[in-house]
Amino acid sequence: MARGKIQIKRIENSTNRQVTYSKRRNGIFKKANELTVLCDAKVSIIMFSSTGKLHEYISPSTTTKEFFDEYQRMLAVDLWTSQYQKMQEKLKSLKEMNMNLRREIRQRSGQCLNDLSFEQLPLLEQDIDNALGVIRERKFKVLSNQIETKKKKLRNEAEIHRRLRSEFEARMEDPQYGLVDNEEHYETVIPGFFALRLQQNQPNAHAGSGSDLTTYPLLD
Structure with missing residues (x-):
């Protein structure tokens, strides 16, 4: 078919x-x-x-x-000639652009000012002032961040110092302070857990054991 x-x-x-x-x-x-x-x-x-x-x-x-x-x-x-000519024109344009940018960079650093007319000098001055404003703003922001970081660090150190001083004063008043933390919490959460306390100025409860620790069972 x-x-x-x-x-x-x-x-x-x-x-x-x-x-x-x-x-x-x-x-x-x-x-x-x-x-x-x-x-x-x-x-x-x-x-x-x-x-x-x-x-x-x-x-x-x-x-x-x-x-x-x-x-x-x-x-x-x-x-190829037409394409080559286009490439040469593009290359020439890029070279001129690069040269102008380099000249502007030198002028902003105080060089090649003889090439500028009186009308161009105020414009360059304004550009430099604007750039300085941006730099100062960035500098102020960086310094502010550094100061705030140092303040936070000092506040943390002051809090640690205050807590350590409070614990030191509490230990001076009660030598057994801090040996068992939050005993009520242990009694509620873990019934039957044995809390250990140091027994000062008491004879050893278990002869020959070499330990001055006495266990107290928590109540249910």
Whole structure:
């Protein structure tokens, strides 16, 4: 059964369009290779897909540059001169921009002022004043942060000193202070836990044990 004629128009479905492009591209490259071998021809094909991908075929015995050089020679045209001139103009523009920036930097440091007119000097002075304002603002912010950090550190050290002094004074008044912390909490949370207290000025409860600790069971 003969295959129906395909209407030549844009394929709307993107997947089908990409599949068709891949198949026909391979077919064209195959025909180009056959033409190169059978006829000893130089063939070059360049393709860009709808997704922006580049595909090209160049005869195996020819490089891309050689092919375009031959194209220029046969048509007596120069494909590279215009592009080279554009690149030179772009390079010249970038060099001028770089030179102007370097000159502005030197002028801001007090150099190359002889190149400025009287009208330009006040503008440079204003730019320097604005820059100094930004620098001073940044400096003030950094100093403020450093001062605030030191204040926080001093407050923390003062709090630690106050707490240590309070504990020292409490120990001076009661030598057993701090040996058992929050006894009521232990009695509530962990029933049956044995609290240990130092027994000062009392005989050893267990002879030969070598310990002066007496255990007291907590009440449920």
